[in-house]
Amino acid sequence: MNTDRDIRISAPLIRLExxxxxxxxxxxxxxxLKGINLIVENGEFVSVMGASGSGKSTLMxxxxxxxxxxxxxxxxxGRDVSNLTSDELAEIRNKKxxxxxxxxxxxxRLSIVENVGxxxxxxxxxxxxxxxxAMDALKLVDLxxxxxxxxxxxxxxxxxxxxxxxxxxxxxxxxxxxxxxGNLDSVRGADVMRFFxxxxxxxxxxxxxxxxxxxxxxxxxxxxxxxDGAIISSxxxxxxxxx
Amino acid sequence: MLKRVKFAFFLDLKSAYKxxxxxxxxxxLTILGIIIGVGxxxxxxxxxxxxxxxxxxxxxxxxxxxxxxxxxxxxxxxxHTGFGILxxxxxxxxxxxxxxxxxxxDSGNLGMAQQVIWRGNNWSTLxxxxxxxxxxxxxxxxxxxxxxxxxxxxxxxxxxxxxxxxATELFGLINPIGHIILIxxxxxxxxxxxxxxxxxxxxxxQDDTVVIPITTMLEKIAGTTWVHAIAVSAKSKEDTVIxxxxxxxxxxxxxxxxxHKPNDFFVRNLTEIAQAANxxxxxxxxxxxxxxxxxxxxxxxxxxNIMLVSVTERTKEIGIxxxxxxxxxxxxxxxxxxxxxxxxxxxxxxxxxGIGISNSISAFSPLKTIVTTEPIIISLVFSLCVGIFFGxxxxxxxxxxxxxxxxxxx
Ligand SMILES: Nc1ncnc2c1ncn2[C@@H]1O[C@H](COP(=O)(O)OP(=O)(O)OP(=O)(O)O)[C@@H](O)[C@H]1O
Ligand SMILES: [Mg+2]
Numbered sequence: 001m002n003t004d005r006d007i008r009i010s011a012p013l014i015r016l017e018x019x020x021x022x023x024x025x026x027x028x029x030x031x032x033l034k035g036i037n038l039i040v041e042n043g044e045f046v047s048v049m050g051a052s053g054s055g056k057s058t059l060m061x062x063x064x065x066x067x068x069x070x071x072x073x074x075x076x077x078g079r080d081v082s083n084l085t086s087d088e089l090a091e092i093r094n095k096k097x098x099x100x101x102x103x104x105x106x107x108x109r110l111s112i113v114e115n116v117g118x119x120x121x122x123x124x125x126x127x128x129x130x131x132x133x134a135m136d137a138l139k140l141v142d143l144x145x146x147x148x149x150x151x152x153x154x155x156x157x158x159x160x161x162x163x164x165x166x167x168x169x170x171x172x173x174x175x176x177x178x179x180x181x182g183n184l185d186s187v188r189g190a191d192v193m194r195f196f197x198x199x200x201x202x203x204x205x206x207x208x209x210x211x212x213x214x215x216x217x218x219x220x221x222x223x224x225x226x227x228d229g230a231i232i233s234s235x236x237x238x239x240x241x242x243x
Numbered sequence: 244m245l246k247r248v249k250f251a252f253f254l255d256l257k258s259a260y261k262x263x264x265x266x267x268x269x270x271x272l273t274i275l276g277i278i279i280g281v282g283x284x285x286x287x288x289x290x291x292x293x294x295x296x297x298x299x300x301x302x303x304x305x306x307x308x309x310x311x312x313x314x315x316x317x318x319x320x321x322x323h324t325g326f327g328i329l330x331x332x333x334x335x336x337x338x339x340x341x342x343x344x345x346x347x348x349d350s351g352n353l354g355m356a357q358q359v360i361w362r363g364n365n366w367s368t369l370x371x372x373x374x375x376x377x378x379x380x381x382x383x384x385x386x387x388x389x390x391x392x393x394x395x396x397x398x399x400x401x402x403x404x405x406x407x408x409x410a411t412e413l414f415g416l417i418n419p420i421g422h423i424i425l426i427x428x429x430x431x432x433x434x435x436x437x438x439x440x441x442x443x444x445x446x447x448x449q450d451d452t453v454v455i456p457i458t459t460m461l462e463k464i465a466g467t468t469w470v471h472a473i474a475v476s477a478k479s480k481e482d483t484v485i486x487x488x489x490x491x492x493x494x495x496x497x498x499x500x501x502x503h504k505p506n507d508f509f510v511r512n513l514t515e516i517a518q519a520a521n522x523x524x525x526x527x528x529x530x531x532x533x534x535x536x537x538x539x540x541x542x543x544x545x546x547x548n549i550m551l552v553s554v555t556e557r558t559k560e561i562g563i564x565x566x567x568x569x570x571x572x573x574x575x576x577x578x579x580x581x582x583x584x585x586x587x588x589x590x591x592x593x594x595x596x597g598i599g600i601s602n603s604i605s606a607f608s609p610l611k612t613i614v615t616t617e618p619i620i621i622s623l624v625f626s627l628c629v630g631i632f633f634g635x636x637x638x639x640x641x642x643x644x645x646x647x648x649x650x651x652x653x
Contacts, residue, residue: 066566067647086645087570094568105650107560111262114254119567121254166567 011078013174013206014040014063020071021058021229032058034229036072040208042173044199047220047237048210055229056210057102057178063208064099064176065089094123098167100111100177102210104159106151112162113138113147119170138166141195156183164192168199175199177209193219259581260303262553263588270585273549273582276542277589278596281622283535285597290604291528293611298521308347309380309513310486312340312494313509314469330469331507332545334457336497337374337473343493345486347379354471357464357621359413359453360425366412369452370426372460372470380476388420388435391456399458403431406450409440418541424453427464431455442609483512532618539625542589543633550582550637561641562649582634583627590626594619 014219021033032055040046050056059066062074065081066089074082081092093099098119108114117134125133138144141161146154154162167175177196181189199205211217218237225233226236263270314331340346357370371377375393378384391402403424410419419433433452440449461468477486487510494508554561561574601612 063646064566067645068652087572088568090565090568093566099566101566102651103557103650105563105566107563109258109560118564122568122570122573123562127253207304 047217050226274589280539281593282596578638586630
């Protein structure tokens with residue numbers, strides 16, 4: 001159950017210590033995460049599964065530095081990030097993390113290429129360079145021809161792939177994907193998963209992926225199962241499981 | 244760092260512009276307050292400037308360093324009760340004043356409305372009796388022919404110099420010089436035409452006049468020895484004050500006024516009066532402009548309101564931007580730029596409206612208006628400040644959003 005299998009001299013990429021998350025809605029408080037302990041090494045490909053409402057997105061938000069846990073400590077590359085200011089977290093999100101959200105979360109008023117380039121704009125890159133990199137990322141997901149369209153002019157599956165392009169555009173060492181294939185058919189879904197596998201293997205990016213679909217989850221190398229806000233298992237995925 | 248500022252700024256500007264165009268009607272309604280505010284500031288200031296300029300040109304048209312002496316008693320609460328009611332000034336007073344050291348020239352004046360007849364035409368105009376120094380004092384040379392000389396004044400000659408309007412009304416296209424006109428049944432030979440002077444600050448056509456020697460006026464038209472006014476030109480601007488006291492002393496002596504009695508005349512320094520009028524016109528302009536500026540503030544509140552709506556509407560967008568690494572100041576800047584572009588745009592439209600109003604006032608009313616660059620620049624800066632000031636709170640609100648909560652917003 002406990003995931004810290006071995007002790008290392010160098011700090012792991014991600015280490016969660018007794019992370020808890022309590023949502024308060026008025027007087028009622030809801031404990032979405034309870035004492036999560038997790039270590040993710042650099043270059044891992046971790047799949048997270050669990051029932052709806054089990055706390056997967058909550059966990060991803062904390063891992064992605066979008067939200068601060070209400071209890072416990074989060075060490076990213078050995079640095080405690082559980083108490084950073086919102087601007088410091090923004091800096092980490094911008095440089096280290098590419099996030100694919102459960103919804104598409106594209107900005108309607110920006111064109112596809114502008115959406116993809118958004119993280120670069122906030123990293124202070126020059127316009128021309130940012131546009132070129134955004135185009136490269138769009139090519140990776142096979143959507144180079146949509147650059148000047150707007151999100152409402154492309155299909156749901158295409159929007160999902162644009163969101164993926166945006167997550168990888170800044171060459172972030174960590175990619176977090178919350179149901180990245182939820183809006184895709186199985187062929188497109190498999191394409192996306194091969195894409196993640198490729199950037200995991202070629203770029204050495206660490207990937208943490210949430211999916212309901214066992215076939216999708218099996219693209220990873222390790223499977224974490226979440227139930228009622230706690231991690232109930234962490235198993236190595238046999239290569240033969242990959243479809 | 245510079246690159247970052249440049250690029251992010253450009254992107255925000257573009258996005259602000261797009262947002263503006265996306266809701267054209269809403270944007271227009273939002274900036275209406277600014278448009279009206281800036282427009283009325285520009286228009287009122289242009290009217291004020293026009294008034295100042297008119298007063299200035301009246302000062303100039305009156306002739307330089309001019310003093311005017313009017314009959315009347317200052318014991319009546321200092322209020323002058325009507326021109327020429329009190330017969331105290333004579334032509335001899337005028338001749339005596341001419342000899343004072345600070346005085347360059349003088350001209351006794353008597354004006355009255357009279358019918359002027361030439362052949363079948365008659366025209367009612369202002370007949371002015373004046374001395375031969377009239378063109379010099381009033382800074383008003385003849386355009387054609389000659390003015391009467393001192394000799395003609397002394398001999399009370401029947402000669403007339405007519406203003407441009409009176410000339411046109413009586414003679415049409417015919418050259419009036421050498422023709423005989425009748426004033427009060429007395430024949431006068433036209434010897435000259437005055438140059439065109441135009442309207443004064445009070446909207447009077449100064450060219451609608453006929454000037455004859457003051458002596459002729461007194462003897463043959465008015466039948467009196469009293470003059471309405473004596474116009475005096477001091478040697479210099481500084482001399483106007485000296486001339487004023489010299490004239491006062493001289494006239495008191497000539498009129499045998501005992502020490503304890505008040506003057507039976509007024510000496511008015513026209514430059515001073517005009518300057519006073521000018522400064523009160525300025526005060527009035529400032530007052531009007533500040534009232535107009537209040538509507539700018541109201542416009543600012545409109546901008547704040549719409550920015551708050553915009554921030555709420557775009558919560559999800561803000562969440563996305565934060566999620567991909569926008570910092571508080573990036574969001575703050577984005578919305579500040581948006582509100583500034585909005586108000587600046589209002590400012591520009593307001594300036595256009597103001598210039599339009601000011602031009603149509605010039606065109607369709609006797610008021611003269613002048614648009615200068617100063618109020619334009621001030622309006623632009625002011626509307627930019629309004630945008631930043633009233634956009635700050637909504638932008639601040641946007642920058643404080645929690646990314647996860649913002650992303651969940653539908
Ligand atoms: N902002 C919030 N305020 C209150 N409760 C929340 C909030 N976010 C999540 N929750 C609750 O926490 C629990 C876990 O939510 P979470 O979104 O992490 O589930 P999930 O595992 O991602 O589910 P799904 O598979 O449907 O996406 C849910 O019961 C949810 O209602
Ligand atoms: Mg979820």
